[in-house]
Amino acid sequence: MSIQDNAKRLPIGRRILRALRSLVGLKNEPLPVEHVKLNRSQYKTIWNSVSVSENDAKMAVSGYIDEDLYRQMGEGTRDMLVSFVGVGPDDVVLEIGAGVGRVGAALAPICKEWIGVDVAENMLGHIRQRLACFDNVRTVASSGFDLSAVPDASVDVVYSTVVFMHLEEWDRYSYIKEGFRILRPGGRMLVDNVDITSDLGWKFFEEHCAVAPLERPAQISKTSTPQELETYFTRAGYEAIEQVRAGLWIITYGRKPAAPAPAGEAAAPAEEAPAAS
Numbered sequence: 001m002s003i004q005d006n007a008k009r010l011p012i013g014r015r016i017l018r019a020l021r022s023l024v025g026l027k028n029e030p031l032p033v034e035h036v037k038l039n040r041s042q043y044k045t046i047w048n049s050v051s052v053s054e055n056d057a058k059m060a061v062s063g064y065i066d067e068d069l070y071r072q073m074g075e076g077t078r079d080m081l082v083s084f085v086g087v088g089p090d091d092v093v094l095e096i097g098a099g100v101g102r103v104g105a106a107l108a109p110i111c112k113e114w115i116g117v118d119v120a121e122n123m124l125g126h127i128r129q130r131l132a133c134f135d136n137v138r139t140v141a142s143s144g145f146d147l148s149a150v151p152d153a154s155v156d157v158v159y160s161t162v163v164f165m166h167l168e169e170w171d172r173y174s175y176i177k178e179g180f181r182i183l184r185p186g187g188r189m190l191v192d193n194v195d196i197t198s199d200l201g202w203k204f205f206e207e208h209c210a211v212a213p214l215e216r217p218a219q220i221s222k223t224s225t226p227q228e229l230e231t232y233f234t235r236a237g238y239e240a241i242e243q244v245r246a247g248l249w250i251i252t253y254g255r256k257p258a259a260p261a262p263a264g265e266a267a268a269p270a271e272e273a274p275a276a277s
Contacts, residue, residue, distance in 0.1 A: 039218060043144030043166075046219050047120035054100060054126045061099040061162070070102050077161055078106035084244070084253050085188035087111055091156040094182070096147070096175055097163030098139075101127035108134040115155070119144040145171055147178040155182045157189070164193040165221035169228070176232045185259035189238065195250035196223035204248060226250045 051057035058065045062073070081087050081103075091111045098104060098116030100123060108114045108131060116127045117140045124139040131137045140149050158179040164172050172191075179189040195201040205223050226243050229252040233241045238254030245251075 042218065043119045047118070048122050050219075051100075051120050051122040051126070054130075057100050057120075057123055057126050062102070071105070074102045074104075074106035077103045078110070080251070081107070081157070081159055081190060082110075084242070084251065085157055085159070085190050087157055092154065093157045093159070094147075094150065094155045096142075096158065096160035096179070097166075098127060099123055101131045101137075103159075103161065104131055104137060108137050111157075112136065113138065115140060115150070117142050117147065117150070145174055147175070147182055150178075150182045152181055153184045156184055156187050158183060158187070159190040161190075161192050164191055164224060166219050172224075172229075173232045173236070177236045180236045180238065180256055183256040185256055187256045188253060189233075189256075190251065190253035191229065192249050192251045193224035193229065194221065194248055195226065195245060197225055198245060198248060198250075200248040201250075224250060226252070 047060070050060035055065050058070070062070070064070075078087070087093060087107060087110060089110065089112060092113045092115065093107055093111045094115040094117060095103060095107075096117050098118045101116055104114045104116050104127065113136045114134070115138045116124065116131075118124050118127075119142050121141055124141060127137070127139050140147075142149065160175060167175070172193075176189065176191065183189065194204050196205050201223055204221070208220060208222075211220065226245070229250060230241060230243060233252060233254045237256070239257050241252070241254040243250060243252045
């Protein structure tokens with residue numbers, strides 16, 4: 001496993017770095033009291049409550065509602081996925097924490113099927129409306145803790161972007177394990193989170209430290225270390241694990257091992273060299 005550290009040399013380029021940086025941060029509006037009182041693990045209640053209208057949902061997941069910016073950010077994430085894990089016309093692609101379908105709108109035209117999974121039924125309703133022009137888009141409601149509605153070995157690419165910051169560590173690992181389960185052999189998974197070991201990530205962490213303990217909303221963003229995400233992928237069974245430091249972000253991806261060759265198709269052993277006379 002290697003960590004690429006120079007973001008300027010990455011194939012995703014500055015475009016995706018700007019996209020990722022724009023998708024996080026503390027809002028300036030007062031924090032709703034009801035969100036402070038909720039338990040962090042009440043994902044369904046939290047995210048349904050902030051996504052009743054489409055604009056509310058967009059503000060909750062990104063902090064802006066401009067459609068041109070949404071399109072640009074979605075295309076930037078698509079480019080990242082194509083570069084790091086590959087997305088092709090025969091791939092079934094699934095997003096964990098799909099929000100209003102920002103990335104799905106950019107991926108649906110280039111894959112066989114795009115599946116948007118979200119804990120909030122309100123979010124899924126916005127996806128169905130926003131992506132109604134695509135006949136290869138499907139939505140799935142999750143419990144917030146697993147992908148139990150998705151069959152084993154049925155997906156080629158799983159990803160989750162700008163979501164892990166809102167999850168407890170146990171649930172991050174649960175989704176990585178679930179990704180492994182639903183991937184076909186050779187399938188790929190990618191996740192990201194704010195990297196606390198970077199200068200920008202540390203600044204992000206300190207800004208969130210400034211929120212008074214009793215005023216922290218249940219969905220307040222939390223960071224990761226590269227080692228945390230690498231450990232999850234390793235323990236879940238992925239191979240070819242790679243990590244990329246991209247400014248504020250640590251991006252981690254890996255591959256589910258290919259299926260072993262069927263019995264009788266194993267490569268024949270090499271012939272022994274004749275003994276010297």
